[in-house]
Amino acid sequence: MYSLLLAIIYIAFVSLGLPDSLLGAGWPVMQQSLDVPVGFAGIVTMIIASGTVLSSLASERLTRRFGAGLVTAVSVAMTAAALFGFSASGEFWMLCLWAIPYGLGAGAVDAALNNYVALHYAARHMNWLHSFWGVGASISPFIMSYAITSGLGWSGAYLIVGVIQAVLTFALLVSLPLWGKVNTVTAPAADAAGDVDADPDAGETPAGKGSAHVSLATALRIPGVVLILAAFFAYCALESTSILWASTYLVEERAVDPATAAAFGSLFLLGITAGRFLAGFVADRVGDRQLIRGGFVAVGLGALMLALPLDTTIVALAGLVVAGLGSAPIYPAIIHSTPVNFGRRNSQAIIGIQMAAAYAGSTLAPPLFGALSAWAGLWILPLFLLVLVALGLVMSERLNRMVARRAV
Structure with a gap:
């Protein structure tokens, strides 16, 4: 089954x-x-x-x-x-x-x-x-x-x-008939980084048919929820902005051939797809928190490579691939860590809000960057991505510390 x-x-x-x-x-x-x-x-x-x-x-x-x-x-x-x-x-x-x-x-x-x-x-x-x-x-x-x-x-x-x-x-x-017959995964006592599992409902039944409703206001008041929403918004914003604007940046700012820029723009998406496949082999050992942390750091490295004012464009093109690979595990790891961070009872409500934050980031960020680039120029793309990386990394790390304190 x-x-x-x-x-x-x-x-x-x-x-x-x-x-x-x-x-x-x-x-x-x-x-x-x-x-x-x-x-x-x-x-x-x-x-x-x-x-x-x-x-x-x-x-x-x-x-x-x-x-x-x-x-x-x-x-x-x-x-x-x-x-x-x-x-x-x-x-x-x-x-x-x-x-x-x-x-x-x-x-x-x-x-x-x-x-x-x-x-x-x-x-x-x-x-x-x-x-x-x-x-x-x-x-x-x-x-x-x-x-x-x-x-x-x-x-x-x-x-x-x-x-x-x-x-x-x-x-x-x-x-x-199969959906109710699969056992709930029991969260490990600690992840690969040594972070303690602080699931407040570790022994409770997860949200399901007939259980009590967790309102939007109640979910938002749970400590740490606003932090993860900000991190998720930041990730989805940088992903959608990269998908829409990276090729244009390479052509306009780095003088990359349009066909080459389009190919590497698609490699950003392929990097996400391949990266998630590869991350699956190490996810259980590394842990969600390390995947989120490492993913944001890799995206930041890719953005820096895009920004470097070098004579060659190879580093910028490689930076886009690095950013795609770094992006890969962040979304799945944030979702998968939700029951551990906030409890099984609350996970459906919080994941629903996370999805809303994701769609908001994906929808609002690309036109926002378009408006900013019309005023300042396309050169700000790496800077825009680095600001989002910093926001996501800081918010996720603050949540990690909050969960660790709660577990003590």
Whole structure:
């Protein structure tokens, strides 16, 4: 049962990554087909982001009432329906309409699945699962390319991914009896750095169907929650800013050939995917806190390499790869450490808020950097990333000290 459900969850993470790159890959064709300005893509992404934030915040209440398995299945069904709606949209307003259930479904399933894996599976699986999300996100541009070149059009790509999501929905519904039969992982007494496990609910039952609701206000008052939200916001902000602006920085500030810059921009994403796969082999031995600490330090090193005013561009290009590899374990480790840091009872509520902070960072940081770079110049990209690295590292280290004091 453990392995069967884990296999389904792995497939779920691949499938969840599939829709995330479709809009960006297809928008040049979609924009012409729908006869709207290029910038209108931002409207769709903002609607999706708003839905993900709202459903992430509501995920704790939903999961306690209906269980993680049913919430996941229904959420994937919502995204499948939205993708079918996208494929049938002939007007821009229709995309905006279907973006609502898309965002609501994506946020709920993200929070529910992440919390379930944090409670029931080892740290290595959290890293590998997020690596598989990257596989899905990397595949979808090829699906869009195939659909366009084969005559199916951009709508055909959404239809293909919608069918995949519908099949996954059926598999999740069939697997519902398994979700309550996987034992909760018992946190170790100490991680590899010697940090004491301070789970305040170590002997308690995790949040689940029928248990008491933890309100947003209650969760925010738990010591250390604001710190981890700031760290998570900082990480997702630096990741999304790097993905959007790194290639432009290399071209405009370091005179890198556009094709080379685009290739290394994709290597940042591939670095995240490969890094999470590799981190899975050492996650249980190293521990979440060391992975977060080392990840932020590596991203900082990569940003410094980007900034060095050298005659060669090799160091800057290598810095982007280093930053991608460093980014890899931070997100999974923050999520996986939540039950240990804040208790199993509170983990679903806090992970839901963390997802909201993640989406906020991913949505707000790139346009903020765009505004700053228009005023000061693109040269500030490494500095912008270093400020976010410092924020994430300081907040996460303050949380570590708080948890250690609580355990004494």
